[in-house]
Amino acid sequence: MRRRGIALLPLVLPLLAFAEIVAFISVAHAIGFGWAILLGGTASIAGMVLLRREGIKGWRRFQAAAVEGRPPGPQVSNSLVGLLGALLLTVPGFVTAVAGLLLVLPPGRQLARRQVERYTERRMGGAVAGDLFGARHVRVDTGDPVVIDEEPGRPSQRTPTAAIEGEVIEGEILR
Template sequence: MGRAIALGVPLVAIAEIVVFVLVGSWIGYGWALLAVLAASFAGMMLLRREGMRAWRGFVAAANAGQHPGERVIDGIVGLGAGVLLSVPGFLTALAGLVLLAPPARSVARRGVQRWTERRVSSAVAGDLFGPRKVKVHRGSPETDDAIEGEIV
């Protein structure tokens, strides 16, 4: 994971410079710079909003005795979108905007939840997300007799 980040950050920086030069030559460098600054400012505002929303959701779930994991993960995805928008550049801003779209946000939430469940113990995952739903197959794989249940 560390190697991927060490390789990915310079590649993203180079790609951002290339895209900035292309966009700048297309619409003008002043407008391109203004667009990058506007996206970064919007990302900072989004970071503040999503951070407060995530905290309120966590507190509300904890006070109601519910599992706070889904709200925390939704906040993490929103914060990730804000961080991507805050980083100067068109590619990261586009990735942040895509992450704000409900379908992409839903996919990202599921991915973050699966990643979290793999990295923490079953007890912690149960405390965060509630009981896991599983399908248990009986007999041979040809027959599709599935029993749905929850692991507690």
């Protein structure tokens, strides 16, 4: 999968450059050339400031989690998303600035952080993700329980059973 992403890089970069040129021309036409340059420069400077701030804040959160014995994953993934957003803001251009702004603002950051955690869980497995990000939340199917009947020489059949009666205990699964 990693090789496929690298293989697409020579195609993606010229498309991004073309999109940036079109976006700059559109913004310059709408607000004026000088204002477009000023807006692009402001976004780059803001990205540099945020890059420093997010890096320092992320490192401090990581250290605090390590000292308290908490899993450092949520702080690390949140900081990585913030750093990526700040880096995209630093790159000159309006398309990357909008993408970076979406990653820096809280709703976009939370969505991207969840995606980073899911990707990590798929690549490394649930046990490692649990160590990194803490206890995982699981969804339980509340449909009718099903029993699978398997007899030699006969295909398996799924038959619903009656619901299990009794007290339900909610909690987290830990090692």
